[in-house]
Amino acid sequence: MFMPPESDPNDLPDDLCQGGVVLRTVLFVHGVVALGLGFRALSVRQWLVDVSVVVAAVLPATLVWLLAACALGRARLRVPQRAQPAVAWLVLCGLGAACGAMAWTLLVWLGQIDGGWPTGLATVGSGAALSGAVFHWLRQRTRMRLPAGTQARLAELQSRIRPHFLFNALNSAIALVRVDPAQAEAVLEDLSELFRAALVGSGERVTLGEEVELAQRYLAIEQVRFGDRLNVRWKIDPLVENAWVPSLLLQPLVENAVKHGVEPSPTGGAIRIRAQARHGHALVTITNTVPDGRPRKGHGMALHNVRDRLQLLHDLDMRFEAGPIEGGRFRVRLLVPLVKGTETARGSAQRQKDKEKQP
Numbered sequence: 055m056f057m058p059p060e061s062d063p064n065d066l067p068d069d070l071c072q073g074g075v076v077l078r079t080v081l082f083v084h085g086v087v088a089l090g091l092g093f094r095a096l097s098v099r100q101w102l103v104d105v106s107v108v109v110a111a112v113l114p115a116t117l118v119w120l121l122a123a124c125a126l127g128r129a130r131l132r133v134p135q136r137a138q139p140a141v142a143w144l145v146l147c148g149l150g151a152a153c154g155a156m157a158w159t160l161l162v163w164l165g166q167i168d169g170g171w172p173t174g175l176a177t178v179g180s181g182a183a184l185s186g187a188v189f190h191w192l193r194q195r196t197r198m199r200l201p202a203g204t205q206a207r208l209a210e211l212q213s214r215i216r217p218h219f220l221f222n223a224l225n226s227a228i229a230l231v232r233v234d235p236a237q238a239e240a241v242l243e244d245l246s247e248l249f250r251a252a253l254v255g256s257g258e259r260v261t262l263g264e265e266v267e268l269a270q271r272y273l274a275i276e277q278v279r280f281g282d283r284l285n286v287r288w289k290i291d292p293l294v295e296n297a298w299v300p301s302l303l304l305q306p307l308v309e310n311a312v313k314h315g316v317e318p319s320p321t322g323g324a325i326r327i328r329a330q331a332r333h334g335h336a337l338v339t340i341t342n343t344v345p346d347g348r349p350r351k352g353h354g355m356a357l358h359n360v361r362d363r364l365q366l367l368h369d370l371d372m373r374f375e376a377g378p379i380e381g382g383r384f385r386v387r388l389l390v391p392l393v394k395g396t397e398t399a400r401g402s403a404q405r406q407k408d409k410e411k412q413p
Contacts, residue, residue, distance in 0.1 A: 071124040071393075074370030079188055083116050084109060086184060111160035115153040119185065122149055146189045147182040154181020226278045241278055244271035248305070259367055262329065262336055262390070263295030269304040269327070276312050283322025284312070290329045294336035297390050300363040306356040307340050307386055315342035315384065331392060335371075340386045344378070357386070364388060 088105050095101035123146060158177035162169045167177075223245045230238035248271055266288075273286050308325065316323040323343040330337050361374045373389035 071127065072369050072371050072391075075192070076120055077370070079120060080113070080116055082188065083112060083184055087112050107164065107166055108161065111157045111164065111166075114160070115157035115181070118156065119149055119153040119181075122153075143186065143189065146185045150185025151178045151182040153185075154178040157181065222279055223275050226275065230278065237278065241275055244275050247271050248275075259298050260301050261295060262297040262299050262338070265299055265301075265304045266290055266295070266327075266329065268302075269308045272305050273308055273312075273325070276316075280312075280316060280322060283319075284316050285322065285324040287324070287326050289327070291331050293331040294329045294338075294392060297336035297392050298367065299390055300360075300367055303360055303363070304338075304340075307360060310356050310386075311340060311342035311384070315344050319343075319345040332389075335389050335391055338388050338390075341379075341383050344382060344384050346382070360388070364390065 087108055088101075091104045091108060092101055095104060126145065126149075154177045155174070158167070158174050161167045161177075167173050223241060227238045227241045227245075230241065248268065270288070273284070277284050277286065304327075308327065311325045315325065323345075326339075326341045328339045328341075357376050364372045364374055368390055371391045374387070376386040377384070379385045
């Protein structure tokens, strides 16, 4: 079943709440202002003085615009589909015009410009134009959220996962059919949910709680295959379950832990997955033992893919690191902001499935 994308480029953007977008917006507005003042300055000294004075009015107006736009984006205002583009442009450009009027008022109060209507009209128009430019950039950024290169790497990753993992999971289920039919059914249900998540869409953003559930299903299947050789321990703080992450984020990471830490070792290995809240962020740590304490060198495709998609979703608000640590272990850590989210495509599909099961 086709699921619509989580967000539309014509909606009011919620990206303005991200630190990286805020920083780039402030730098863009001040860069345009500094460039404009450069045309009228007679010397570098005068230009620096003019910029320092004008910034005192432009910076508060820019921050007010960012806060208001962020609040409107979080509110997820719903309008008819046909009216979405016009409403989004009208709201943000109108907000920019209002903030331009605010900057003009401050500059008049500081005695830097005259209070005539031509100057006021120019300032208001500049605020609306800058708002439109930022909104256009955000629309392009949304459309490019999953570039062709990243999508190709994800497709390659998934094509590598599906054949060998499907083969092993089906073999495990077949072996259990006569010995333990209930466990064989559980394996097939877990396998069904894993492939359902892959079909929903690799470009969707989901909650960390959904990704944890998916990774647990994956490891439950691998537990049947490896038995006591696979030692898994989870420690998940419920406070972090609403954090946004890209779809199919944790499964490749825990698969890496199984492939490089458990499978090559005759005695098996241990995997520890922990998620905790820290200073308004969700910190996820995946640690696994490695044979002889020496991690095998791989292509690193899964790690690069995860880092790229996290950066596309959270920009400067995310952190990602991976590498060997003391004790002969390998650790992956990622940090994402805690944001209260709405229903995701995967969650919607699961709720629809539950409804269909009801008599």
